[in-house]
Amino acid sequence: MWKLTEVQQLTKRRVAGLMSGTSMDGIDVCICEIQTQPWQCHWLTAQTISYPESLRFSLMQTQGNVAQIAHWHRQIGEAFREALAKILADFPTELHLIGSHGQTIYHEHQKVTWQLGEVAFLAAAFGCPVVSDFRIHDVAVGGSGAPLVPYVDAQLFGYLHRPVLALNLGGIANFTLVADGQAVMALDCGPANMVLDELASLFSRGQxxxxxxxxxxxxxxxxxAWLDDLMAHPFLQQPPPKSAGREQFGGLFVQELMNHTNPGSPRSWYDLFATVTRFTAMAIFSHYERWIYPHQPITEVIVSGGGVHNPVLMRELTQLFHPIPVSTSTNYGIDPDSKEALAFAILASERIDYKPTNIPAVTGAKRPVLLGKITEL
Ligand SMILES: Nc1ncnc2c1ncn2[C@@H]1O[C@H](COP(=O)(O)OP(=O)(O)O)[C@@H](O)[C@H]1O
Ligand SMILES: [Mg+2]
Structure with missing residues (x-):
């Protein structure tokens, strides 16, 4: 059993980070070792563990009554506990601290953001403090609660001493400009995999x-013509700070896209995949061109998230950013699939050291605050 006050004294901590993004493809678990002075983080291991299929299916419905939501809260908490238990079976180690992002079930810009997954189940099972509910602290001081990874991007890439764009291709695409060791700006740029995943599910009839x-x-x-329509989406015109989710680019968006494009033959479906993939890359590049390039041209795009496994998307990005190189975070010792889980391990460790980790210029918050609630049993 580790008490919070004991973990705060440790200058080297084994920390687990747990995250499930808007793709709901699974729970990403990462274990790392964080040294507090001088600050260093070593990635140790990571895995993505699927949600129980019935839970994922139920969550994808995105609507629930109070009883349903209460059960999700417990079931997601238990699924996160099982995911961490599984990785610890393969990689036995003592944990001092856990950071759990939970599963976002609702997000409304600057108004409300809600992550489910009761962490008392983690605290009970692993005998250490757990930090959770990171986003709402930023909302409480007028911010949008997202993105929160920029602080971590600065920790991870600031030492390069040249301006880079850390791009994450999860359900939503977002990037952070890291320059002079700081996260200068960060944005959600639209969908990364969300629309493609939804189309894949429709095209294959759920297969x-x-x-x-x-x-x-x-x-x-x-x-x-389809591409022009997509590029006219109002989200692309909005000035930052802004954040996107299933609310903008989920099922309803795809329904409208389908009504509009009406792909009958497999060939036109393939055209739709090609068009949406290019749209994804162009939305990212246009956000760079409009909001980043005028202030700070960059030297490299460092990509993470599941989208790194989509070679068509990566090729589109490489062509658009040329001659700026597009690489993956693997080149910097960070597994692209677990970067966000790693981020919440780092944010948890910073939280117990009383370091504010929201970046007001990025989220629109009125001031820097501590992110996350601490649960200790
Ligand atoms: N081999 C692959 N080919 C194409 N897309 C992939 C591949 N592997 C993962 N992805 C995409 O990555 C997504 C998951 O990325 P992830 O970073 O976990 O997103 P999130 O943070 O939203 O959960 C999947 O839903 C899928 O769209
Ligand atoms: Mg995921």
Missing amino acids: MRLDRDGAWAAQGQVRQ
């Missing part, structure tokens, strides 16, 4: 959850 390796997009042609 596939993703356009694996961009195989369908690779067989299609980009349709300029």
